[in-house]
Amino acid sequence: MTATTAKSAYRTGVIDGLPFVFVAIPFAVLFGVVATEAGLPLSQVMGFSVMVIAGAAQFAALNMMVHDASILLIVLAALAVNLRMAMYSASLAPWLGKAPLWQRAFVAYLNFDQTYMMSTARYEEQPDWDVPTRIGFFFGVATPLTISWITATLVGVQIGAALPDWLALDFALPITFIALAAPMMRTLPHLVAAGVAAILGLALAGLPSGVGLLIAAAAAMGAGAATEIWMERT
Amino acid sequence: MTLTSDQIWAIIGILAVGTFLIRFSFLGLIGDRALPPLVLRLLRYTPVAVIPAMVAPLVVWPQATGGQPDPVRLAAAGVALLVGVWRRNTLAAMVAGAATLYAGLWLTGL
Numbered sequence: 001m002t003a004t005t006a007k008s009a010y011r012t013g014v015i016d017g018l019p020f021v022f023v024a025i026p027f028a029v030l031f032g033v034v035a036t037e038a039g040l041p042l043s044q045v046m047g048f049s050v051m052v053i054a055g056a057a058q059f060a061a062l063n064m065m066v067h068d069a070s071i072l073l074i075v076l077a078a079l080a081v082n083l084r085m086a087m088y089s090a091s092l093a094p095w096l097g098k099a100p101l102w103q104r105a106f107v108a109y110l111n112f113d114q115t116y117m118m119s120t121a122r123y124e125e126q127p128d129w130d131v132p133t134r135i136g137f138f139f140g141v142a143t144p145l146t147i148s149w150i151t152a153t154l155v156g157v158q159i160g161a162a163l164p165d166w167l168a169l170d171f172a173l174p175i176t177f178i179a180l181a182a183p184m185m186r187t188l189p190h191l192v193a194a195g196v197a198a199i200l201g202l203a204l205a206g207l208p209s210g211v212g213l214l215i216a217a218a219a220a221m222g223a224g225a226a227t228e229i230w231m232e233r234t
Numbered sequence: 235m236t237l238t239s240d241q242i243w244a245i246i247g248i249l250a251v252g253t254f255l256i257r258f259s260f261l262g263l264i265g266d267r268a269l270p271p272l273v274l275r276l277l278r279y280t281p282v283a284v285i286p287a288m289v290a291p292l293v294v295w296p297q298a299t300g301g302q303p304d305p306v307r308l309a310a311a312g313v314a315l316l317v318g319v320w321r322r323n324t325l326a327a328m329v330a331g332a333a334t335l336y337a338g339l340w341l342t343g344l
Contacts, residue, residue, distance in 0.1 A: 020324040038243070039235055044242050051250035056288065061249060068236050075243055079252045081288075089282040090260035090273070097261065108258035117281055170298040171307055171335055174289050175314050179327035181285040182318020192288045193279040201287030202294060216282075216287035224279030 004129060006136035013140020016122070020114045023145050025152040025175040027055050030169045031062070032156020042157050049153035053109070056173070057081040060106050068151070083214060087221075088116040094125045096138070100132045107135070110142035115179055189232065193224030306338030 004012075028049065038061075048058045061078040069077075087106040088111055096107055121136045124127065127136070163169065185191050197220035204212030237245075242326065293311040295301040314331025 019328075022325075023328065040242065041239075042248060043292065044239075047243070047246045048249075048268050051246060054249075054253050057249065057253065061245060063236060065235055065242070065245070071237075071241060071245060075248050075252070078249050082253050082256050084254070084280065084284040085257045086259045087277060087284070089257055089262075091277040091280060092258045094274070103260070104261045105258060108254060111257040111261075113281075113285075113304055166299065168339060169309065169337055170296065173298075174292045174307075174311055175328055175331035175335070177289045178283045178293075178311055178314040179318050179324045179331060180288075180308055181282055182315050182327050183322040183324060185319050186322075189279065189283045190239045194335060195284040197283045198290040200288040205291040205295070213284070213287050217283040218285060220283035221276045222278045224283065225275045228275060228278075 004126070006132040006135050009011040009129065009133040009136040010143075013118075013122075013137040014117055014143055015140075016137075017114070017141035017144045020118075020141075021148045023114075023172065023179075024055075024148045026167075026172040027176065028149045028152035029156035029159070029163070031055065031058055032153040032158075032169060033160060033163055033169075034059070034156075035062055036157050036160050045049060045157050046150070049150055051150065052078075054082050054085075054112070055149075058062050059173075064229065074103060076212060078142065080211060084217060085111055087114075088113075092116065095120070095134055096131065096145050099135050103135055107138055110139070110140070110146060113177070113180065114145060115142045117184075187228075189224040189227040192227045193220045196220040196223040254281055304334060309338055310335035 004162050024218045030185055031049065035048065035058075042049075048061070052061075057078040064077055066073045087107065092107065092111070096104060096224075099107070115138060118141045119134070122137055129153055164216055182196065185194060197216050200216035200219055201213065204216055206212070207215075247329055253307045271326030289311075293307060296306075298302055299326045300305070313334040314327045317330040321327065
């Protein structure tokens with residue numbers, strides 16, 4: 001048996017997804033701690049982590065709630081932070097579009113930065129995988145992440161403000177995202193896109209939360225694609 | 235915080251539905267219809283476009299120092315980036331970044 005079945009792809013996915021647990025746990029604990037300190041009851045903290053299940057947007061919403069922003073602005077900012085996932089959705093569609101609707105709905109619920117990146121990287125390496133195998137792998141990557149995200153939020157609520165400051169958990173998110181993106185800098189267009197994104201991300205940081213990010217990301221995607229076209233012509 | 239419990243539940247509910255619809259969008263609506271080549275070309279750069287734009291301000295103006303640039307956090311981010319590009323390995327980059335962060339925080343006595 002050399003063919004990869006959906007079941008073995010699920011197991012491979014679980015193993016590939018395990019390292020992200022070390023990132024999801026501190027990040028989710030931190031959300032539980034910060035949200036509890038902000039005065040949210042357990043049910044609402046868990047409501048965020050189970051129903052919204054999007055770390056960066058959860059922090060963005062919480063931050064604006066603490067600063068008494070209007071409900072409209074809170075919702076718009078948090079959704080803007082999540083708009084990148086529409087791009088993930090579009091990029092998964094060619095691989096998973098033939099799966100049954102209910103499976104695509106579950107994939108959508110579990111469409112995180114890490115599941116998306118790990119899965120599309122694997123799909124490109126294994127172009128002969130069929131759709132059930134791809135789905136199995138995706139759910140495999142999502143399983144340890146989802147379980148640890150939800151339970152670690154709960155742990156964060158329980159320990160509350162007892163965490164020492166020297167852990168510097170605030171920096172778990174930036175290091176995680178850098179570690180996710182850095183191995184993708186394989187080609188010149190990728191480097192150009194990342195450079196444009198970082199520079200514009202800094203230059204537009206003064207705009208309302210999420211807006212600068214969207215402009216910077218759109219410009220960076222254009223810069224990456226343009227560099228690719230330019231390289232093909234020379 | 236001046237929001238009532240009902241208002242917070244409303245925020246959670248809207249974000250839950252909105253986030254799901256964003257995540258479902260193309261997967262749900264487009265299904266297996268092929269996307270135009272230019273769209274695929276643009277999408278190839280999604281992660282390397284979104285992540286640096288999101289991370290750069292967090293690295294340069296970290297929350298923990300009240301938005302003041304912090305040499306230790308800049309060094310940790312730089313090491314994570316270099317190790318990630320060099321080793322092509324996410325976990326190695328995370329470990330190297332975290333090690334740099336803790337070593338730097340310990341050395342500067344914060």
